[in-house]
Amino acid sequence: MTPAEQKKAAAAKAAEYVEDGMKLGIGTGSTSEEFVRVLAERVKGGLRVIGVPTSERTAKLCTELGVPLTNLDDTPHLDLTIDGADEFDPALRLIKGGGGALLREKIVAAASDRMIVITDATKKVAMLGAFPLPIEVIPFGSLATVRRVAEVAKAYGCEGKIARRADSYGEPFFTDSNNFIFDCSFGRIPDPDGLARELNLIPGVVETGLFIGIATLALVGTSSGVDIIEPK
Template sequence: MTGDNQKQAAARRALDFVEDGMKLGIGTGSTAEEFVKLLAERVAGGLKVIGVPTSERTAALAKKLGVPLSNLDDTPHLDLTIDGADELDSQLRLIKGGGGALLREKIVATSSDRMIVIVDASKVVKTLGAFPLPIEVIPFGAVSTAAAIAKIASIYDCHGKIARRCDSYGEPFFTDSNNFIFDCDFGKIPDPDSLARELNLIPGVVETGLFIGIATHALVGTPTGVDMIEPK
């Protein structure tokens, strides 16, 4: 299967975990969008669910396709979140945020009883970090915050360019929560648990794209089918 076919296969397998009456967190990104499309088909066939989207982009797609939506204020406890990832290791640690929704994605995921990650095989890595780590920061003092990020990262043997994300017009990218994102091109992250903990202590850092201890399962589309990664 091609990469797109693998995404579709993982998304379709995720539907097996969706039960009638569930309150679902719905992720952001290309694989999550495949899930939304398949979910919409099930909803049209009579499946009763309520979705809580992790971004305005996901909300717009779900609304267009007829998936009933809510928000965490009205629906604060979710049964299941299904979302993609930019990288995934064998311990179910993730890098997320390539689509710029990492803060909302983490809030939704941690409001859920379970989080299932859907990815194609190219996203599974031995060591996190080849995909630049997104870190969401408030705009005030962002240069100072970036310097603090670099200092902490170096302690954990993470080195590389740290750049503020720009949009397609070369202007600063803003998240749905009106924050900046710095993309950290570390190459490898030897100790993601400690790095995540220390980065979150920096004033100005809102959240990191390191999702540690949040995902409960992963469904990986491969050339021959869908594999499941479970907690060790």
């Protein structure tokens, strides 16, 4: 199967974990969109669920396809979140945020009893860091904040280019919460747990794309089917 077919297979498998009456967190990105399409077909067939989208983009697709939505103010506890990942390691530590929704994705996942990750086989790595680590930063004083990010990262064995993300017009990209994202090309992250902990102590850092201890299961589309991976 191609990577696109692997994503579809993982999304279809994830839909099997959705039970009638569930309150769902619904992720952002191309693989999550495949899940929304499968979920919408089940909703048309009578499945009763309600979802909390992790981005305006996901909310728009859910509305177009007829998936009922709510929000965390009205529904603060969720049964299950299904979302993609840009990378994951054997401990199911993730890098997320390639789609620019890492803050809302982490808030929704933290409000859920479980998080299932759906990916293609290219996202599985021995060590995180090949995919640039997104860090969401408040615009005020952002360059001072990023200077401190670089200092902390170096102390954890991480060095590389840190660049503010731009939109398709070359202007600064803003998240749904009106913050910047800086992408950190470290190449390798030897201590994701320590790095995540220290980065989140920096004033101006809203959240990082390191999801530690959140994912409970990964469904990985491969050339021969879907692998089910639990954290080691």
